[in-house]
Amino acid sequence: MAIFGSDVHRVKADVAVIGGGTAGLNTAIAAAEMGADVLIVDKAHIQRSGAIAGGIDHFFAYLNTGEKWDTRDAYLAYVAKVARGAANMKIHEKVLCDELVPAMERIERMGVSLRQPDGKIMRTQALGQPGPYAINFDGKFLKPKMAMAVKKKHIRVLNRVQVSNLYLHEGEFAGFSGYDVRNGDFYEIEAKAVVIATGNTNRMFKSQTGNPFNLWYCPANTGDLHRAAFDAGVELANVEYIRMTVVPKGFSAPGFNAFFGMGGKFVNGLGMEFMKNYHPMGDKAPRNMMVWGALQEVRAGRGPIYIDVRHLSPKDLAHLFSTLGTDKDTLPEFLTAKGYSREGAMIEMTVSEPMQARPSELCGSGIKIDETCASNVPGIFAAGDASDQMGCLNMCVAGGYAAGKHAARYAATVNYNRPFKSKALADEHKRVFAPLMRKTGIAPGEFENIVRIITTDNFGPYKSEISLTSAIAKLDALDRYRDELKANNLHELMRCHEAMNIQSVAKIVAHAALARKESRFPPYHYRSDHPETNDNDWCGLVVVRRDGAKGVATRFERLPYAA
Amino acid sequence: MPAVIDKGKCNGCELCALYCPLDVIHMEEGMAVVKYPDECWHCGACRQDCAHGAITFQFSPAMLGV
The missing domain is CATH 1.20.58.100 (Fumarate reductase/succinate dehydrogenase flavoprotein-like, C-terminal domain)
Incomplete structure (x- = not known):
């Protein structure tokens, strides 16, 4: 057997970004625009890594069109209602609202339009939203386009390097180690600041068909940096939540937002709609309540569950099938292979595998960040799903950029790379x-x-x-x-x-x-x-940190919401 | 078997092996090989990146059967 690890590389950067998914690439672009020397390290290849490897079909935003639900204030009221106890409103404003317009402009500058082919913006409503916040768009090539934007800025990238641990010097970030999963080279990376953007832990529970890679979210996300950060003394929050959704039976693929946004009806094994029994918004309830409803119907002996799309118009059905394929390239042909007709059917669904991830679209689960995307350890920042306050495409594009700006600003105050032993x-x-x-x-x-x-x-x-x-x-x-x-x-x-x-x-x-x-x-x-x-005792974050060699210490941090 | 590569159509350009997010596709003797078929996410990135139409998807009996 070849001797792996005999080649050791020492690499230096001002700002290192671990994880080159949506958040990480936007972080890197921001830090580079601030003048920092940036290095991206990804376990796969930034062209196709992360949650949107094969495509994405929606972007949540308020657009100030004059509708009462379409303003920043109305949107924030929705966040406070739907993500109560998990979303920090002050941070949400900084990482989403303040960055939203530039984020949308950045996507379009990369060459991906948020509009339909006819030039109009098409929006749908689901997930407890007071109005249609989900912009439907063709994000099939968004990830490769983001990678292209990174390349144009001449940002250095280490693909296929799995980061193994973080190192501190006198309580401040110093660097990290990793190895190339294709050639075995070992890396020692010194940086003034690091932004962790590695998503969540997705292979943590049994999947519906028994194959742990048949997952809703990317199976390459295995909590590598949640673990390393925790071991380095970084606080985590919102990690008690396990996230699930409703997926087609046999294939844990995204599509929930498209199915219900287009007006699909959730029905049980008796052919009856049931969501109004669990939430006043029915099939447009927040995701957790949809999953809860499905679980309760099955538990009561009224399974299996279906999405009925037979009533949709041919035009809406055509849009639904094309948008399903935009989000998950192989889903339309899976449905066809299962025998479902594109003219409309009762599509059998199931509750997906759980994962360690955010309890709502409006926050994250992982490294606890402040308004500057900084963790409790100086020099360690987080962005995207890996943070406790960001999730979904909109926040990863917007908040990823915010994290890059803050990390670059911080790095500029550090005069020399801290040593590590x-x-x-x-x-x-x-x-x-x-x-x-x-x-x-x-x-x-x-x-x-x-x-x-x-x-x-x-x-x-x-x-x-x-x-x-x-x-x-x-x-x-x-x-x-x-x-x-x-x-x-x-x-x-x-x-x-x-x-x-x-x-x-x-x-x-x-x-x-x-x-x-x-x-x-x-x-x-x-x-x-x-x-x-x-809400009296638990409206806020359970914050966890390492306690000794094996222990886990927890504390509670209350989050304030306007009455 | 998830991603399946038609050896007659693969020209060995390496893009699928370069980009596969799950490290499932590797190059062997100048050809792309689905080395870890059980670890495919079915994201379809390889198929989108293949200029020669050499990649198709086959869903497992478990996925189609349940």
Whole structure:
């Protein structure tokens, strides 16, 4: 076997961006425009990495068209209502509202129109919105166009490098390590500031067909930097929530917003609409309530669930099928292969796999940021889904850019790259490549499957103090197998590290969920032992941070909302 | 089998192997090979990037059968 890791590269930058998805690329563009020397590090390739690899079909925005729901104030009132207890309104204004118009202009400058072919803006309504905030557009090539914009700015990119750990010097960010998953080179990266934009932890629960890569969100997002940041002392928030949606039976693909935005009806196994029993907005209720409704119908013996699109006009059906393919390239042909006719059908749906991610479209889940996108550790910033306050395309484009500006400003105040210890790097080099050195051992997929069984059995849609405590004990006991993980090649080495990161994040999620003794955004956080939402005591963030070698400390931070 | 590459049409340009977000497609002897078919996300990026129409998708029995 080749000796991996013998080539070690030392790379320096003012601002390093980890994760080259939508948020990360917008961060890099902003930092470069501020004059910083920027480096992007991505586990895949920025041309097609992240959540919108194959396309995206909607962008949420208020447009000040004169409608009463279409203003900044009305939009913020919606955020405060729908994401209450998770969205920090002050941060939301900074990372979305203040950046929204330039974000839309930036997308169009990249060569992607937010308009329909006839030049008009088409908007649909779902997800508890007071009006149609979802601009439908053809974002099939948005990710490659963003990558092109990065290339035009001559921003340096390290593709196929998985970041393994972060290092501090006297409590401030100093750098990070990683390795190339294609050639095994080891990287030591010094930077004055880092922006973490690596999304959430998506392979954490069992999927509907048993294949952990058949997921709604990108299966490459495995909480690598949630874990590394946590280990470095960075605070996380909103991580008690597990996110689910409604997906076609057999294929966990996005499409929810398109189906319901176009007027699809959610019906149960008796052929009856049911959402009004759970939320006054019916099929246009917030996503968590749609999932909750579906789960309750199935639990009551009224499954399976369907989306009925038989009543839609031929024009609307044609738009629906084309937009489904814009968001998920292969979904229309999947529906056809399953035998559904484009003339309209009852399409069987199911509740997707849960994931560690935001409880609402209007916030995030992960690294706790302030109004400048900074974490509690000087020099470490976060953007996009990886932060506790951003999610969705609109916030990743808008807030990603904000994070880049703030990180560049911060980097300009740092006179020299902080040193990081060679002993720590030598130890990390050994740890990173260890699974390749073992002659026998456990395959990463087997380890990951055990994590998924524990999470799914103990803290899926329903959980309690007993189920969570038991899950933590089992996940802790799994630690003994970490030193037995075996990789046969670099691809499997990446999967080994991902498996350990998923396990680590699962523990953090369970600790956070144990701390929140109420239910909020059910079923994203539904405690069978505390089934009510309690705004008096729990309207705010459960903040978690590392406590000693293995512990997780939690604290509560109240969030204020206007009456 | 998810992404399937037609060896008769692949000209070895490497774009699919370069960009695949899940590291599923690799080059072997100058040809693109779906090395980890079980780890495909079905995102369709490879098919969009293939100028020769060499990539199609086949859904697994589990996806179509349930």
